[in-house]
Amino acid sequence: MPVTLQDDKVIASIGQATVEIYHYGATVTSWKCGGKERLYLSSKSFLDGSKAIRGGIPLVFPHFGSIPDSQLPQHGFARVSRWSWLGVQSENASEIVVAFGLDRSGVPEKLAALWTHGFKLVYTVTLTADTLKTALSAENTGPTAFTFTSLLHTYFAINDIDHVNVTGLKGKLYNEKIYNKYGVTDESEVISVTSELDRNYFNVPSEGITVVENNAVVRSLSTKGFDDVVVWNPWIEKAKSLADFPDEGYKNMICVEVGQIGKPVTLNPGEKWTGEQLIR
Numbered sequence: 001m002p003v004t005l006q007d008d009k010v011i012a013s014i015g016q017a018t019v020e021i022y023h024y025g026a027t028v029t030s031w032k033c034g035g036k037e038r039l040y041l042s043s044k045s046f047l048d049g050s051k052a053i054r055g056g057i058p059l060v061f062p063h064f065g066s067i068p069d070s071q072l073p074q075h076g077f078a079r080v081s082r083w084s085w086l087g088v089q090s091e092n093a094s095e096i097v098v099a100f101g102l103d104r105s106g107v108p109e110k111l112a113a114l115w116t117h118g119f120k121l122v123y124t125v126t127l128t129a130d131t132l133k134t135a136l137s138a139e140n141t142g143p144t145a146f147t148f149t150s151l152l153h154t155y156f157a158i159n160d161i162d163h164v165n166v167t168g169l170k171g172k173l174y175n176e177k178i179y180n181k182y183g184v185t186d187e188s189e190v191i192s193v194t195s196e197l198d199r200n201y202f203n204v205p206s207e208g209i210t211v212v213e214n215n216a217v218v219r220s221l222s223t224k225g226f227d228d229v230v231v232w233n234p235w236i237e238k239a240k241s242l243a244d245f246p247d248e249g250y251k252n253m254i255c256v257e258v259g260q261i262g263k264p265v266t267l268n269p270g271e272k273w274t275g276e277q278l279i280r
Contacts, residue, residue, distance in 0.1 A: 002096050003088055008047070010085060012127055014096050019127045024049045026083040026100040026123045029056035031132050031279075038132075038219070038279075040155040040253035044244045052079045054244040055155045055253070057134060059123065062115060062148035064261040070114070075153070077111040078102060078121065086122065095128045103141070118142025135276035140267035147266045151230065151259025152277055156211055156219055161251050165190035166231055168209035174201045193254065196235040202262040204229045211256060223258045225275030230257040 004011040009022045009029070020030040029047075031038045041055035052058055052075070061078035063070055073080065083106060086099040102121040104112050118141040126133040134152055158164050167190050175182045176199045186201070190212070209229060211219040221229075232255040234242065239250040258277045265273050 002091060003098065005085070008049075010098060012088075012096050012098050012125070014094075014127055015129045017127055017129050019125060019132060021098070021100065021125060022047070022053065023082050023085065023100070025053055025058055025079040025081065026102070027053045027056050027058050027079065028125065028132075028134065029053060031127075033130050033132075037157055040157040040249075042245050042249055044246055044249075046244055049082070051244065054242075057155070058153040059136060060149075060151035060153055060259065061121065061136070061138065062117075062119075062146070062150070064149045064151050064259060072111060072114050075151075077107050077115065079153075080111070081107045083121075083123065089124065095126055097124060097126045099124045117144065117146040119146070131278060131280050133276060133278045135274055137272060137274040138265075138267065139272040140269050143269055145266055145268045147264045149259065149261045149264050150275060151228075151257050151261060152226075152275075153230075153255065153257045154277070154279070155253050155255050158211070158213055158218070158252055158254055160213075161193050161233060161254065164211065164213045164254055165192045166209070166211055166254070166256060167191070169201050169204060169229070169231075172201045172204055174199045176200070191231055193233045193235070196238050197231060197233045199231050200261060201229045201231065203227055209256065211254060219256075220280045221256065221258065222278040222280075223276065225273065226258040226260050226277065227263065228259050228261045230255065230259065230261070232257065 017033040045054035058079040060075040066074045083100040083102045089097040100123045120139040122137045124135045209221045210217045
């Protein structure tokens with residue numbers, strides 16, 4: 001069967017490719033193609049709905065990180081809410097498309113009270129034999145405008161961080177709060193990881209961002225509606241401080257997270273926005 005419905009997740013497949021999406025957070029936790037797992041999921045991640053899932057593709061909404069004028073948890077409520085299954089949207093010989101939805105009714109009551117706007121989110125996942133497309137749409141269903149930021153917090157699985165770099169961001173401005181760097185132009189052809197890395201790049205190209213391992217491109221990204229990207233690896237000490245992350249886990253993952261974080265989106269009543277990524 002191309003779609004298997006379980007109590008906690010949905011598994012979609014086409015040919016030998018599969019994707020698993022939890023109802024909790026609508027988090028994609030596994031994407032397999034070509035006989036390999038392409039996403040990193042922490043072996044210590046909570047999968048019981050008690051905490052945001054560490055790995056896969058967590059969804060960030062209505063704000064990235066923590067902001068002074070919000071009492072919501074870091075990265076907002078989308079990743080800690082139970083999404084509704086909207087069903088198979090389309091299916092043919094080359095792809096299958098499934099969707100999940102979230103409105104105020106699916107947000108934990110204490111969090112919904114902290115963000116009172118009317119909204120509807122739809123998360124669409126498209127699987128082919130060798131690609132994964134994830135698209136998040138937000139609609140203002142309330143009587144007043146609201147502003148938000150959003151991000152797809154993708155964890156890519158790799159073999160060894162010492163042999164991995166990210167390309168396609170040369171010449172772009174970035175902030176890196178942990179090193180007190182703001183408005184820095186990246187002059188490097190490649191981004192290598194030799195210490196904790198947490199960079200927010202702005203106005204990035206919609207094509208050409210790649211993850212390279214042992215001089216071979218292992219993942220490439222295309223985007224629509226997302227202007228920015230975050231590159232993150234916790235490295236040694238930060239990994240040890242994370243309760244839901246193995247001490248050595250930093251060696252086997254790198255986050256390349258497309259988002260809209262530099263210029264927040266404002267939606268008036270009835271307006272809609274969509275951002276998407278295509279991973280090859």
